[in-house]
Amino acid sequence: MDRSDHLEHLDKHLVEELAQVARETVRDELREQSRKRRRTAVLYAASGAVALYAGGALALAVGLALAAGLPGWAAALITAALLGAVAYFLRGLAHSGHRRHTPHHVLGGGPPATPPTGLGMPYPPMPDTRPDTPHHRA
Template sequence: MNRLEHLDKNLVDELTRAAREAVRDELRDGLRDELREQTRKQRRKAAFYAGAGAAGLYAGAALALAFGLAVALGLPDWAAALITAVVLGVVAHLLRDAARPSAAGPSADTPSVPAAPVSPPQTPERPATPPTVDATRPGGVDPDVPHRPGR
């Protein structure tokens, strides 16, 4: 009978180990498939953003060219190109400033609240505590209690 119990215990242990491995492998495969799907969606979204960025870049270049050609109708070509470059530089500077939250001032839609004056933190004065006297110590002062001379 004891031998059968030993065999049963070994069988239960082996079945438990096999079940755990099967569940672990199934979870790993399921997670792997889910991560692949998420990665595929993110790659697709990134490709669309890249395409939109490229199209926007070409649209901006065409707009700058049209602006330069319109200015060139009344000015020499070099002056039109210079004016176009300055206008694009100003636009780039404004966009950079708009992207910096710390450099941007308060916007029109957020109310401006005046800041309260900042005063240095003040530490409250502690009342002087007399040192604890311990008759068993030499000098009668307990070394574990802080002693502030002159207080």
């Protein structure tokens, strides 16, 4: 084995070691990032569950407050109607927020995004100013 073969073997070994270190570093970084995201997801889920129970307790409190002056069935009906109205209001807010980001052609207004030829190419944009044209002498 001459010197060049020995150096080639060392280079190959060094490349393999560097590749292994790079793989381990990337793997460790991905693990750390996924651990952080998993923790965040668990906290959001716990927050949602606690908020759900808080909403249930609030609905129960409203129902019991109404039941002090009304029959139980009427208090429950009023509480359900209030919750339904709040749900409808929140749905409306979500729906109007969704429409704000929806293109006009999807909602039925404005020009289509693609020409009627069906080629799938959008119309070219119109310039704001008139292009400079060279003056030709006849």
